[in-house]
Amino acid sequence: MFKYLFAKNEDIPAGSAAVFFGFSSIVWFVVGTAIGSFNAAKLAFPDFVMGSEILSFGHMRQVHVLAVILGWISMAFAMAMMYITPALGNTKLWSEKLGVWNCFLWNVGLSLGLFLLWLGVTSGREYSDLPWPIDIVVIVGVLVPLGINVWMTIKTRRVQGIYTTNWFFGAATFMVIIVFSVGNAPEFFQLTGLTEAYLTWWFAHNVLGLWITPVAAAIAYYVVPKVTGNPLYSHRIGHLHFWSVVVFYSTPAAHHLMSAPLPEWLKSFASVEGVLILVPAIAFVSNLLLTMTGKWRMFVENIEIKFTITGVMMAIPLNMQGGFQQTRAINWYVHGTGWMVAHAHLALLGFSTFLEAAAVYYGLQTLLRRKLYSLGLANFHFWMLLIGFTTYWVAMTIAGLIQGAGKIYEVPYIDVVIAEHPYMIARWVGGTMVFLGNCVWLYNMWMTARAGTVIPAGRLPHELAYER
Amino acid sequence: MAFREYKVGARMFGLAFGSSMFITLYMPAVDIAGVSATTSALERQLAFGRVGGFSYEDPFLRGHGKPVTVDIVEDPKTGAAIEPTRAYVYPAEVPFPSGVRHPRILGELPSELSVSKGRMTDADEAQGAVFVVRETTRGGISVPYIENATATRGWTPAATLAKADDKNQAFIGKGKIMFVREGCWWCHTLLPEQTQDWQYFGAPPMLGDFNGESPTAFGSDRKAPDLTHVGSRNSSREWMILHFFNPRLVQPHSIMPRYDYMWGDVDADGKPIDYDAWRAAYNEYEAGKTIYPPEVPMPAADSEARALIDFVLNLK
Incomplete structure (x- = not known):
């Protein structure tokens, strides 16, 4: 990678930036879930690793959250953008060199930011925990270069229209900068x-709503038609x-x-708008599932479709929860409980991760021109993620309902803690499964790059049979 | 130029996104900016200082550049007996909180009174200042304001600190930094909800309770009791010391981490703390081999634990 930082743009092989982003994202996924598993162990067994400030839960929690959001999820997005955007425009990435620099600055900036957070250098604001000098690095070194590359690639496309995926990519990269x-x-x-409290949650909400959700959906709009060979069911529903x-x-x-004591009109407005999340959710899910018509066999046989469609289907419970749990009628019961933790993991580890994993699996095979090393290991990864996540989600949802009941019936808090203990252990087991699955994935992808069957020119990865 | 649908799309996008930002940013900002600070808001920011997270004066969140809160019963200038008064001492070079720097954010009446009656804007960071929260009535309504006692009464930071012994000094500003840095708010919220919840954890805060404070650190994931009013529920410093050193000394089922490392190297008497010996003795106690747990060292006056306990006990 380093030799390309100072190479001429023409000398950098097409797809290099996307490959670097792909492997970076997997490494950050392994790191992020390792910390997640470590933190979960502390919630189940509070004296697990003690006596050290930097290894305490309060220092590690935000490192886990930002490692998976800015490392795994967002880098997987950058990877997807850097090969899907040119592919849909029948062109090359506008600047491969900018992409390589973007990946370099991203890794350096994120490592520095997380290291500082780990030491306790925090702004004290959830999701925007990074101190402001690092925020500027993220905007200038990470988000703006990514945006420029995506917009210019769309502008210099060699096809007339702009496909659904690229609307989302172009708009989301703009919105995330704002x-x-x-x-x-x-x-x-x-x-x-x-104002500070509201903007903290304005950020947290919109980074999910205008960055993670639409980009993850945009990936599905590409992968499903591409791999199944079916055209998108409806562009109007996409609109x-x-x-x-x-x-x-x-x-x-x-x-x-x-x-919180915010103006009441603002809360009522937000609540009504929040239910309307079901409009894009239903449009997205129905459009993708109808695109699968006649190709449902691939849900079982094809690893990329298996990941994508699982992610799409997770959008159903995700948005049903998301739309209704924020209304006053339900929010007072579940707010601040493990229910929300489960919901956040359904969004990031369920819905979005499965879509990104598909993009990284498919993209790395396409760019490296190598067939996936082992289908068996990929299936193992899939089931470790799915079973691990489900264990986590079910455990945390139950724990949240216990907390909610404890809250309204005014149970002494310690009794809630005692009641939650088994679910904290289950959460740790589920999270650890996800981590172990990711280690296998990293190995599988590394071996794909080194020893995967070479894909002949003019063929697509999913057209080849597995040799192992 | 031929019709291009993406040009229509780009304009529609600008309109849609712009309207959304207008409603969710501009309108709430105007609404919140019109709220006047309550007494609680003035007390909080004066006790906490400028920022509760990363800042120029304290980039590594060690609690530097924070005010000291003192309770005094004698006038620092004249020595005469006065009503028990809580004063916020800002030694020279300690940055003032946002409300003092920008009176406008305190809201119309409190800022006007703080400037005219309290001479708040006469304070100079280079010299340091002592602030007090006062209340007066305007049109039959009680209005709080900040008084710069250095200007109005001639209380200097050094003289005011000298009037309070160790028991009457609270390092609340440094404690808030510890609360943020150690991530206490990942489990303990600072926001009783406006539902049944507040019968257990106390009254929810009001609209004007936070003007001038940053970060508010409400927390979102409550894995432990809300702390907004914890100082009113439990005012025992001894209990807090045991609980922070090892929560399972006072609550066997607690999943709170041990914050013994915040004691630092020495205790209040300057004796080194042997953590390994303490943990070994505690393990014996936990295994039922001894009857009493080992003695918990008293935190030193300049320790992080002391500041954090001051902060928690003052959440009332």
Whole structure:
């Protein structure tokens, strides 16, 4: 990678940036889930690794969260953008060199930011924990170069229209820059009080709603038609999805603070807009599942489709929860409980991770021109993720309902802690399965790059049979 | 130029996204900016200092550049007896909180009174200052404001600190830094919810309770009791010391981590703390081999544990 940083743009092989991003994302996924498993062990067994400030739960929790969001998920997005955007425009990435630099700065900036967070250098704001100098690195070194590359690649495309996936990519890279800049304004400009509290959750909401969810969906819009060979069921429904994300998903930020003393009109508005999340959700899920018509066999036989469609189907419970848990009628019961932790993992480890994993599996095979090393290991990875995640989600949902009941019946808090203990152990077991699965994935992808069957020119990876 | 549908799309996108940002950013900002600070908001920011997270004065969150809160019963200038008063001492070079730097954010009446009556803007960071929260009535309503006692009464930071012994000094600002750095708020929320919840954890905060404070650190994932009013529920410093050193000394089923490392190297008497010996003795106790747990060392006055306990006990 380093030799390409100072090479001429023409001398860098096409796809290099995407390959670097792909492997970086997998490494960050392994790191992020390792820390997640470590943290979960501490919640089950509080004296597990003690006496050290930097290894305490309060220092490690935010490192886990940001390693998976900015490392795994966002780098997998960058990887997807850097091969899908040119592929859909029948062109090359606008600047391969910018892409390589982007990947380099991203890894350096994120490592530095997480190291500082680990030491306790934090802004004290959930999801925007990074201190503001690192926020500037993220905006200038990570988000803006990515955006420029995506927009310019779309602009220099050699086809007339712009496919659904690229609307999402182009719009999301723009929106995430706005979200990151405005969301960190409390640190840049020393904003205080409820403005700070509200902007913290405005950021947290919109980084999910305008970055993670639409980009993950955009990946599915590419992978399913590409691998199955079916055209997208309906571009009009795709339009409905896109516009309803922009209009409905960008507005309900205040529903994260339903019990805080924010202006009541803001909370009511956010709550109503929050239910409308079902519009893009239903448009997305129905469009993708109908695209599968006649090809459902591939859900079983093809690893990329298996991951993608599992992720798409997880969008159903995700948005059913998301739409309704934030209404006043339900929020008072589940707010601040493990239910929310389960929901957040359903969004990031369920829905979005499965879609990104498909993009990384498919993209790395395409770019390296190598067939996946082992289908068996890929299936093992899939089931470790799915069973591990499900264990986690079920355990945390039950724990959340216990906490909710404890909250309204005014049970002494320690009794809630005692009741939750078995679910904390289950959470740790589930999270550890995800981590172990990812280690296998990293090995499988590394071996694919070194020893995978070479894909002949003009063929697609999924057209070849596995040799192992 | 031929019709291009993406040009229509780009404009529609700008309109849709712009409207959304107008409603979710501009309108709430205007609404929140019109809220006047309550007494609680003034007390909080004066006790916490400028920022509760990463800042120029304290990049590694060690608690540098924070004010000291003192309770005094004598006038620091004249020595005369006064009503028990809580004063916020800002030694020279300690940055003032946002409300003092930018009176506008305190809201219309509190900022006007703080400037005219409290002479708040006469304070100079290079010299240091002592602040007090006062209340007065305007049109039949009680309005809080900040008084710069250095200007109005001639209380200097050094003289004011000298009037309070160790028991009457609280390192609340440093403690808030510890609360943020150690991630206490990942499990303990600072926001009783506006539902049944507040019968157990106390009244939820009001709209104007946070003007000038950053970060608010409400927390979102409550794995442990809410702490907004914990100082009113449990005011025992001894209990807090045991609980922070090893929560399972006072609550066998607690899953809170041990914060013994915040004691540092020496205890209040300057004796080195032998953590390995303490843990070994505790393990004996836990295994039922001894009847009493080992003695918990008292935290030193400049230790992080002391500041954190001061912060928690003052959450009322």
